[in-house]
Amino acid sequence: MLRRAALHLAVALAISLLAGAACLSPTLPLPPPEPADTMRPVADREGVWQISGNCSPGARVSLFNERTQRGVIEDDTDRNGRYLLEIEAELCDTLLVWQELEGNGGEESEAQSFVVEERTPLGVVSDACP
Template identity: 80%
Template structure:
């Protein structure tokens, strides 16, 4: 009889511990939103001198911001079609440093903002840098 009571107590304690651990896992913080990938395609605009077309990967549905440190100007675009790509045009010169970050609206949690990633303006394609003009 005593053995059976101890066994029931042990099983109840195990069930309680399991449920507490499961509940704690649900309350654990989520990982922060990472910055979008630095641009994989950078090319001068064919239409406007001094403007560069910048494209890269982002979190689907994010708002992507691009900022030129030299000019102190930036542009913003929403990934409205949710394909996880950003395509922005910004005034820049070769070797300017650009910052890119993203924001994502999370239902019930508000807006998450990533850290910024930096890269330099030099012509490149997804295969690599076309002209390595920057130090």
């Protein structure tokens, strides 16, 4: 009977140590959203581009134009893992994109840069930018 109690105690101790170790393990940082897979000028608004790509479901995606020093923000409210933003830009401007998630204290990703050029999911339409 004493052996059985010692065995139960050892198993409970091992489980609690494993659970504690799992809580102490570092978590991976939130990756940035993917660079835009679709970019096109908005037909009826000169100097405005529509930019879309993949993000974490439910993320808040920010897009910033380095030349104009202006940005836009959109929440993925339908949680489909896609962002679609319109921003003032010119061909070959450099944009930064990053995302935030509400949980875990508002975790924010690193920013990722890409160049404004007409693009479809199949690739760049024209190589106008260096």
